[in-house]
Amino acid sequence: MVTYPAPAEAVGNSDFTVRVRSLQGEWQELFCYNVKVDMHDVRNASMVYFDCSGPILVEVVKNEGSVEVVLIRPLSSGLECVYSGNRVTFMLDGPRKLSLEVNGDRFHNLHIFANPLEENVPDPTDPNVIYFGPGMHVLEEPQLRIPSGKTIYIAGGAVVVGALVCDHVHDVTIRGRGLLYMSDFEKTTYYRGVEITFSKNITVEGIITVDPPHYTILIGQSEHISIRNMKTFSTRGWCDGIDMMSCSYIEIDDVFLRTSDDSIAIYGQRGDFHGDSRNVTVRNSIFWADVAHPMNIGTHGDSENGGNVIENIVFENIDILEHHEPQPDYWGCMAINPGDNNIVRNIRYENIRIEQFELGELFNIRVVHNPKYNPQPGKRVENIYFKDIVFNGNCENPSRIEGFDETRVVDGVTFENVYVNGRPLKLDSEDIQIGSFVHNVNFIYDKD
Known part of the structure; x- marks a missing residue:
């Protein structure tokens, strides 16, 4: 120990x-x-x-x-x-x-x-290591911009006041056991805990982030990103946990995200980031959304040029400890709500345990047109699989599946061994509502 x-x-x-x-x-x-x-x-x-x-x-x-x-x-x-x-x-x-x-x-x-226990702790004398030893460290600038090939090490017992940026770089590691502390930052300054933009081969491991003014980790138009054993707490508007925009080959493992907005969000194009999002795996993690969704997919995309594809996403072995959202349009512990002509497909949720939450829904799968964010409605949702999902608690709001119109549909949703308070989720269940423009919803249960 x-x-x-x-x-x-x-x-x-x-x-x-x-x-x-x-x-x-x-x-x-x-x-x-x-x-x-x-x-x-x-x-x-x-x-x-x-x-x-x-x-x-x-x-x-x-x-x-x-x-x-x-x-x-x-x-x-x-x-x-x-x-x-x-x-x-x-x-x-x-x-x-x-x-x-x-x-x-x-x-x-x-x-x-x-x-x-930590392994292979970096050598503080290595010229490619930026080492923050035990103690308080206030960055000279609010954001530390990290060059390619560097390791940022925040030792146990260290508190670093500031934010970290990986922009147009490759082969960077951010690791340690200490804190990235942002609680004193101005609320109007949209610094993220860690920004990873236009970069590849980036690892974030082990650190704790406290009260970032915006997302804990932003991943924009980047690939081959690994996030492990990350912990965070946030309390401000748009303080999501880990948000991905136009990204691919993302591995997230063993994280704890207590957030005041979506814990995890996966989008297509947004702002300066262009392209589809695909091949994202999130495993062995705990999501505590004091506000909004624990898991959210699909909102933003390239509405002017036919939208984006968001595909090949896996959530596996997840505990959801809270979902509290006063606005019904943003309900769903597991939400797939494509707008902006996006297609969302090949999404798998497996071995998910949902504990009693304050306000929202279990599943929300809808093709939407949200005027606040989407110039155009989403295009379609297809091939979504839920397996071994368990919720024990009270939820007055049934889950929803709904398309937008005859051409913007939800097609292919399977629930395998999904239980609500010991009851199998079924087509005629009071726990789910299937609306218009929905095709091929299936319910599968193992035989006793």
Whole structure:
């Protein structure tokens, strides 16, 4: 187990005191960082992190009041705890990303990030390494523009105040265990945590981003991008997690995104970025959309030149911890809403677990014309597959599938082993509405 002291200037949260130890080791206290959550009503939550390779005992003390009930999420972790008075203990079975919620409070909760142990840590004397060691680092300019062939390393215990930009570069790595901290940036400045534009062969791994003014990671017209073990918190409008525009060959693995807009969004053309989007894989991740969609596909494209194709997308082994959207047109834990003459096809969602969420729908598959964003409606949706999807909770809004007109249709949606509160999702189910201009919707279930 490896723990990291925080810089003296780091912003802490005193709601909890947290200690960890390996089975044969001594207790080590972790610094509780303050992380803001939820743009609807910004509140202060807590976050701790450390590295480990095996079983770890975790002790959490609630510093005000007693512990009446505890929930450790995602529920799929299967972790149980013991609590008494103001103290909670549980055994962590290895690296995980968790939310510990006391007395039903999801907004002043404790986020626990147990990373795997680091391997092949860069040499700080290497001329191709820009090394931020433990401590507070304020960039001279708000954005650090990274040349090709460089590694940015943010060590555990480091807090870097600023943003990182990969523009027209290749073979760049951004990694470490520390924080990219943007909570003091002006809200009117649309800096992203990490920008990757017109670039290829870029890796982002291990870091934590706190309160970016805009997206955590923007990927624009880039290819062969790998994002692993990334964690983020955001509280402002248009503060999506990871957004991709006109991109291909994107691998996202083991990320935790608590966002105040879409956690993941995949588009075609937007702004300066031109072209289709394809071959995106998102796996082993946790999405917590305090606002908007956990997963959103299709909104933007090249409406003036026939639209774009967004295809060959896989979401696999995902836990959804929240979806809260007051506007019905933006509902859907899993939303496919092409506009701008876009075609969305060959999308697969598999092994998705959706926990109780505040407001929205499970699935929303519609060809749309949203005047706010789309000069033209979308063109079509085809070949969408949902497999092994489970939701247990209350949702008054049925999922929707709907085309736009006779030529702009949804064609080919399959639900295999999709269950709502133990009920199989079926054609005549109250949990789904199939509207006009929809063809070939199928429901498949394994035999008992």
